[in-house]
Amino acid sequence: MRYVPDHYDLFECLGGECEHSCCLGGWEVDIDEETYRKYQEIKGNLGDRLRHETEDVEEDGEVFHTFRLRHDTCPFFNEEGLCDIQKSEGEKALCTICREFPRYTIPFGRDEERTLTLSCEEAARLLFTKQDKDTMVPYEGPEYEEGDSFAETDEGEELLSPSDLEIIRRRAIALLQDRWLTIDERIIRYLAYCRELQAKINAGESDLTGEVRADREELPSEKQEAEADAPLPADFDFSGLFSGSLGSSAFDTASVPEEEQENDEAEAPTLLRFREMTFDMAPVTEEEMKTYYDERLAILETMEVLGEEWQTLLDQLKRWDGGIFHEGKRLSPLRRFMRDKTCSLEREMAWEHLMVYYTVRYFPRALYDGDLLGKAEFAVFLLMCLRDIELLTYLKNSEERKDRPAKEWWTLSDRIEVVRIFTRQVEHSDGNVEAIFEELLFADCGRAEALIRQVRH
Numbered sequence: 001m002r003y004v005p006d007h008y009d010l011f012e013c014l015g016g017e018c019e020h021s022c023c024l025g026g027w028e029v030d031i032d033e034e035t036y037r038k039y040q041e042i043k044g045n046l047g048d049r050l051r052h053e054t055e056d057v058e059e060d061g062e063v064f065h066t067f068r069l070r071h072d073t074c075p076f077f078n079e080e081g082l083c084d085i086q087k088s089e090g091e092k093a094l095c096t097i098c099r100e101f102p103r104y105t106i107p108f109g110r111d112e113e114r115t116l117t118l119s120c121e122e123a124a125r126l127l128f129t130k131q132d133k134d135t136m137v138p139y140e141g142p143e144y145e146e147g148d149s150f151a152e153t154d155e156g157e158e159l160l161s162p163s164d165l166e167i168i169r170r171r172a173i174a175l176l177q178d179r180w181l182t183i184d185e186r187i188i189r190y191l192a193y194c195r196e197l198q199a200k201i202n203a204g205e206s207d208l209t210g211e212v213r214a215d216r217e218e219l220p221s222e223k224q225e226a227e228a229d230a231p232l233p234a235d236f237d238f239s240g241l242f243s244g245s246l247g248s249s250a251f252d253t254a255s256v257p258e259e260e261q262e263n264d265e266a267e268a269p270t271l272l273r274f275r276e277m278t279f280d281m282a283p284v285t286e287e288e289m290k291t292y293y294d295e296r297l298a299i300l301e302t303m304e305v306l307g308e309e310w311q312t313l314l315d316q317l318k319r320w321d322g323g324i325f326h327e328g329k330r331l332s333p334l335r336r337f338m339r340d341k342t343c344s345l346e347r348e349m350a351w352e353h354l355m356v357y358y359t360v361r362y363f364p365r366a367l368y369d370g371d372l373l374g375k376a377e378f379a380v381f382l383l384m385c386l387r388d389i390e391l392l393t394y395l396k397n398s399e400e401r402k403d404r405p406a407k408e409w410w411t412l413s414d415r416i417e418v419v420r421i422f423t424r425q426v427e428h429s430d431g432n433v434e435a436i437f438e439e440l441l442f443a444d445c446g447r448a449e450a451l452i453r454q455v456r457h
């Protein structure tokens, strides 16, 4: 089966209207072999240009064909903001990457999933203007082809069962989309749940999904009902999260009224217990915040820089002290920003969509390494990096737009812009994604407990 987010078919390329076209900005296009061979046979002026404007580039011992960029622009991008190849030969003549972008294919067991990458401003606009919960739905479009250069490939032996992982992912997404709670609370529950599951995986437990295991045979046809169909066991105990480094008797379930402890059948007592536990956590200190900020920055600096926009942003982040610390007795800029009602509603929705996007996209990797918690930590780490960039942008805007109403200091365009730049930098290089995963194995700021403290600011 194939699945896509329910807004997938609404996507339409903006073409010449696009402000940050993927034909500009130094994108290196890997022309697939089949298209490259076709280009060699095209006659006339376009054929001559195609042969003249492509070159072979060697990277890590592999040679690939690409277009020669002029001032970071594709040579076939014309004055109308359109593509000369498509205009002359039709969409079919485009190489796979140009034809598919911003669609991205992720194999997941026997299924194939597609998503719209958020480095495209229109794909980002579609997601961030959506009020409904993001849901995966069956898709009838063209099939993923083995060797398709714009698709992730699977990586060998599966260590987890795809149907178990699917159920786990649906539950994780349901936690993220539980709108009775604030997004911070939802992310904490998501991390708690994944940590619990990881402990089971590490202990070699075969029953990872509990009572919904029986529905695994019916899974494909039900996948689209993700949020309604994947309840956590009513007695799921979040207190495990607070053992170890965050441990404190204050988090003990004994502090919850007896009648709530007795009612294990309903969800509400679990939520109440959870709320009480998180409420009692010691607040994160300014010193910790500074350490976490420096660590995040050090990790971002290990990536290969893919564009000038990112370099500029990174330099600003480096010059800035994080802006998250107390100024005397006043609230720190981060806390002011997080409590600013003009942007907090937007953030609740946008962070939900982002976390679901990261979960859909990166959880399938756990099939091959069994590291489910690592994927959840990766997702929340990316969100914390985005929060730094959001805050930096908000502070800059509050200076530059100080004559305008405060609600204009953080807008939908700002959201699309920061996510677009960040996504391109991180997700359009396997090397950069791997570099972050690698760094997070050793960095304190990427552990679930530390992430919870960062989320709670």
Ligand code: SF4
Binding pocket: 012, 013, 014, 015, 018, 019, 020, 021, 022, 023, 101, 102, 119, 120, 121, 122, 123
């Ligand atoms: S970035 Fe998206 S909307 Fe803009 S030209 Fe590329 S595919 Fe079209």
